Amino acid sequence: MLYQGKNYRSVWVNERKLFIIDQNALPYEFKILELENIQQVFAAIQKMKIRGAPAIGAVAALGYALAISRSKDSQLSENINRYYKLLLASRLTAVDLKNGLDAVKWAIENESDPKVIKTAALQAAEKFVENSVLECQSIGRYGNQLITEGCRILTHCNAGALATVDYGTALAPMREAHYCGKKIFVYVDETRPRLQGMRLTAWELAQEGIDHAIIVDNAAGYYMQQGKIDLVITGADRIAANGDIANKIGTYSKAVLAKENGIPFYIAAPFSTFDRKLQSGKDIPIEERSPDEVLKYNEMELSSGLSTAYNPAFDVTPAKYITGYITPAGIFNSKDFYKLWEMNIREQSSRQS
């Protein structure tokens, strides 16, 4: 992603050190953090210094592999299990977290030589991350086919380069359309309580020079009703086998409003976000976060202090509200997911060979 004209990723490794862009500091400050050990990786995910389903998957894979590579040989097999369990508990809803950890674990499960394990873990993590970037670029190319000249697009939360390793999921088609010279306009839901739209998506779009305006979450329905939104694209944190998706709280509301107003509603996601084993969205665990995220902003009290708040971080959008899924293998509807599984398996095996 661009920052002041220079390219960055949301997470990367340099000389066996793990770095992230601190997403809690944005947009006030562009701050690079080193995560020195597994506890710091855990805390960075939990405190949302790095967030977004694919980015969580990537930092988990890299952090897990680096911790394994630093482990004493005598504690290696114990640590492989311990670190896995620790990181898996850092967030609840995004399945990419588990998929990132599994990519590393599966690569080493039949190995016994500590040296081989450490090398294989790092290679598997790096491959998971590079795949993620390629997949996002592919999502961009397929999604771009939906975007016409002058298209006005609504997006919710941040499913941009920051939420992935680079390029984004929901924002990838917008980047691609912009690079192709199409004139587009993006309505950015501010996305309370944590304002990822206001703080992160608007920041990414401004850095790219893509025309946009921030709106409160309450105003999305108004602009749909006014005929000012042609297309909605959001990311997802988990996609069940029947096409139900979990994503940032408020996604369900936008999907219902889009359907009511005849506006196509697309989900953009890499393979790591699909959870084939989950029958439906009803089974997706929803993380409830602290009331303080609603009641305070940067330590400033917003309410009287006499009231509590409820703070579900995600909601589930049933498949019936979703026009299609923009994936690295093309645009699908939920009835055709079986084709996606076949292509993904072929894709994975061709990359592994």
Next chain:
Amino acid sequence: MLYQGKNYRSVWVNERKLFIIDQNALPYEFKILELENIQQVFAAIQKMKIRGAPAIGAVAALGYALAISRSKDSQLSENINRYYKLLLASRLTAVDLKNGLDAVKWAIENESDPKVIKTAALQAAEKFVENSVLECQSIGRYGNQLITEGCRILTHCNAGALATVDYGTALAPMREAHYCGKKIFVYVDETRPRLQGMRLTAWELAQEGIDHAIIVDNAAGYYMQQGKIDLVITGADRIAANGDIANKIGTYSKAVLAKENGIPFYIAAPFSTFDRKLQSGKDIPIEERSPDEVLKYNEMELSSGLSTAYNPAFDVTPAKYITGYITPAGIFNSKDFYKLWEMNIREQSSRQS
């Protein structure tokens, strides 16, 4: 309304001085402001120190009448027109503003004696305000019939005592149910950008001891989908003859979500909010407020400063999403509005006689 166990109104006159509770200071500070002249009344409405359709109507009527009563006799007829135009331009969407001013103007339009004009203006304003309180109490009694024991109610923005003179419109049935000993629970939409739900509604409910929780606007759909909301009640800023209503931005979204989830959606409003002359909601003017209301909070920058924001203050909810209208004359649907006009006319003439 209660504050620390003592009763207040949102606006009142004492010894010919006009006072309001400063709603921009809440919930941090309970501050009483004197509005000393017509310019201060204008500024208080425009800057939303006093807001809520019926409260705007009341402060406009009182401020207008007091300014007339203080006017030099030689400038009286000029000022009657000048003050009217000035205050009418202070806000755009709520029709109560015009109705409050008209109540005063119509009472004096056939008078020529300055002394009679001044007395009649004050009497008309006081009557408008007292009617408003009675109407809200009546709304409370009728609306209470919709509320069952254990009822879980969602409300948007603040349509409480602060938004009226006392008692509220949407909050009146909840107050009444609470006074009758019913156990209820209120989900309070925080209502971005100005957080009237978080700052004002939650504060009123806390003062009354009514059980509630604040949620972000994004979460209302989630709780509806989860079957945790039994009833939605909001206020309105203007009701057209066909039953379309304008209310705080986000109301339309909640109405669509309520319909999708089979939850009854009611509007509570006094007679002053009805605009019989307006055929439909399409003709209601929507106020666009400053982007800073979205991009800043209490002077604190929320975005990067590189993006703009759009800030429509209201939206229009078509009648088809509205289950019924809780009025001072009972609960109606839009097809029966003609009965309401008849009852209102009878009511008004009986009060005037």
